[in-house]
Every structure is written in C-alpha cells, then in structure tokens.
Amino acid sequence: MWQVIVSMIGVLAHRVSAHGGALNYTVGETWYPGYDPYGDQTMQDSADWMVQRKWITNDPIFETSNHSLSCNTPGNPARSYIPITAGQNITAAYAYWVHTVGPMIAWLAHCANDANDCTTFDSSTADWFKIGQKGLLEGSIETGVWFQKAFSHWDGSPSLWSETIPKSLKPGKYLIRHEIISLHSANKPQFYPECAHLDVKGSGEAAKAPGKEYLVKIPGVWSMDQPEINLDIYQPEVSTRTEYIIPGPSVWTGS
Ligand SMILES: *[C@@H]1O[C@H](CO)[C@@H](O)[C@H](O)[C@H]1NC(C)=O
Numbered sequence: 322m323w324q325v326i327v328s329m330i331g332v333l334a335h336r337v338s339a340h341g342g343a344l345n346y347t348v349g350e351t352w353y354p355g356y357d358p359y360g361d362q363t364m365q366d367s368a369d370w371m372v373q374r375k376w377i378t379n380d381p382i383f384e385t386s387n388h389s390l391s392c393n394t395p396g397n398p399a400r401s402y403i404p405i406t407a408g409q410n411i412t413a414a415y416a417y418w419v420h421t422v423g424p425m426i427a428w429l430a431h432c433a434n435d436a437n438d439c440t441t442f443d444s445s446t447a448d449w450f451k452i453g454q455k456g457l458l459e460g461s462i463e464t465g466v467w468f469q470k471a472f473s474h475w476d477g478s479p480s481l482w483s484e485t486i487p488k489s490l491k492p493g494k495y496l497i498r499h500e501i502i503s504l505h506s507a508n509k510p511q512f513y514p515e516c517a518h519l520d521v522k523g524s525g526e527a528a529k530a531p532g533k534e535y536l537v538k539i540p541g542v543w544s545m546d547q548p549e550i551n552l553d554i555y556q557p558e559v560s561t562r563t564e565y566i567i568p569g570p571s572v573w574t575g576s
C-alpha cells in the first residue's frame with residue numbers, strides 16, 4: 322500500500338515547471354513524501370501519512386507581507402509528523418531547481434497551542450527561528466556560486482538540502498519551514514516556502530528553547546526596506562560584491 326502511494330506521487334511530482342519547492346524529506350534512510358501541488362488533492366488531504374502542509378502552486382510569493390509566506394498557499398495542516406531525534410539532519414529534496422541566486426533558510430517553530438499539536442496549529446501565530454542557512458559559496462553576487470545553484474542536479478536525481486536539528490532542542494512537535502529566496506529579478510524577490518510537521522525526540526539532557534532575539538513572525542521578518550531582500554543584482558556595485566549577509570536573526574544552534 323505504502324509503495325503504491327509512494328510511486329504514484331513520484332509520477333505526479335515529475336511534472337516539470339519553471340518554479341518548484343521542497344517535494345520530499347529524508348531523515349537517515351527514510352523518505353517522507355511531501356504534498357504534490359499538482360496531485361489529487363482529495364486523496365492527499367485525507368492521507369494519514371501526509372507530513373507536509375498543503376500547497377497548490379509552485380509559483381513564487383512576491384509580497385513580503387503575504388499571509389502565504391508562512392506555509393505557502395493555502396498551508397493547511399498535515400495529519401502526520403516526521404519523527405526525528407534532536408541532533409539528526411533533516412534533508413529536503415527538490416527536483417530540477419532552476420534559480421541560482423539568493424539565500425536558503427531552514428526555520429523551526431514550536432507548535433505552541435495547548436496540546437502542542439501541529440495538526441491544529443495556526444502558522445501565523447508561530448515564533449520562528451533559524452536552524453540553518455545557505456548563501457553565497459564563492460565568487461560574486463551575480464555570477465558566483467550560491468548553494469541554490471550548487472545543490473541543483475540536472476540528471477533527474479533529487480537536489481538535496483540538509484540541516485541539523487539542534488541537539489539540545491527541547492523535544493516536542495515543531496513546524497519546519499524550508500525557504501528559498503530567489504533574487505534574479507531586480508527588486509522583485511521571490512519566496513518559495515514549504516512547511517512540514519516534525520516530532521522531535523531527544524535526550525532532554527540540555528533541553529533548550531531559543532531566546533527572544535532569535536524569534537520572528539512570518540510574514541514580518543522580510544520587508545522591501547531590507548537591502549538584502551530588495552536588491553538589483555545586475556547593478557555593478559551589487560553584482561561584483563563577494564559577500565552577501567543573509568538577513569534575519571542569527572541561526573540558533575542550541576549551544
Ligand atoms: C519524491 O518522492 C517520490 C516518491 O518516493 C519520488 O518518486 C520522487 O522522485 C521524489 N522526488 C524527489 C525530488 O526527491
């Protein structure tokens with residue numbers, strides 16, 4: 322049964338498009354299929370195994386204040402969770418990612434309702450913190466190698482992006498949000514966010530939560546007043562720069 326579902330989603334996920342998003346997740350050797358925006362919604366909405374919040378278009382979001390910025394459109398909760406132990410990596414899989422310029426950020430938010438239940442949690446109330454980010458690896462802003470370019474495969478194999486769940490993170494249910502920001506259009510940033518549900522286990526030994534200085538609302542964290550978000554990468558003084566500081570709060574590593 323699982324195999325059938327999984328291979329069916331695979332076929333649907335291969336639909337080619339100019340945009341994209343996080344299609345699947347892996348933890349160790351285990352694969353968790355995400356929501357196929359072009360797949361059968363009725364089937365996926367009622368799927369007990371679904372770990373990713375619903376998204377129905379792989380088009381970008383353009384507005385920094387768009388409500389969909391938190392968990393895409395429409396962002397309805399999924400029914401299930403990816404089990405993971407604090408300290409493990411979670412990997413998001415993309416296919417044929419076409420854009421090359423801009424940062425990628427992985428965020429977590431505790432599902433902070435009474436029952437700590439992500440299946441009923443409203444992501445607009447979430448306090449998000451960064452657990453990892455990838456930016457400009459070498460060269461200059463316009464023509465250099467960003468992780469966004471380096472991670473993308475063109476041979477049909479999944480393009481993989483791994484980040485570590487901080488080892489000292491307090492166990493519980495969390496949203497994870499993978500965000501790619503594409504900056505190839507001058508002064509018109511594109512945001513590609515997808516969310517999934519995590520059930521984080523841990524030793525509890527140093528069980529910690531990030532302090533206020535790490536927490537942001539989404540939408541809220543980005544604005545067109547930020548020079549790293551609202552920029553023209555083709556302007557000479559920008560294009561040749563070899564440093565890009567990823568905006569937003571610092572990454573919380575748990576230490
Ligand atoms: C996503 O998972 C499906 C089912 O396992 C697989 O067929 C497909 O190739 C995967 N896509 C990526 C980008 O990993």
Ligand SMILES: *[C@@H]1O[C@H](CO)[C@@H](O)[C@H](O)[C@H]1NC(C)=O
Pocket residue numbers: 380381382383384387388389394
């Ligand atoms: C938010 O973004 C979605 C997806 O791109 C779009 O369909 C919607 O119109 C946007 N909403 C607003 C208020 O701009």
Ligand SMILES: *[C@@H]1O[C@H](CO)[C@@H](O)[C@H](O)[C@H]1NC(C)=O
Pocket residue numbers: 410453483484485
């Ligand atoms: C886990 O993710 C981190 C952060 O990207 C990376 O440096 C490390 O190589 C990954 N480890 C494995 C085993 O994939």
Ligand SMILES: [Cu+2]
Pocket residue numbers: 339340341381419420
């Ligand atoms: Cu695109």
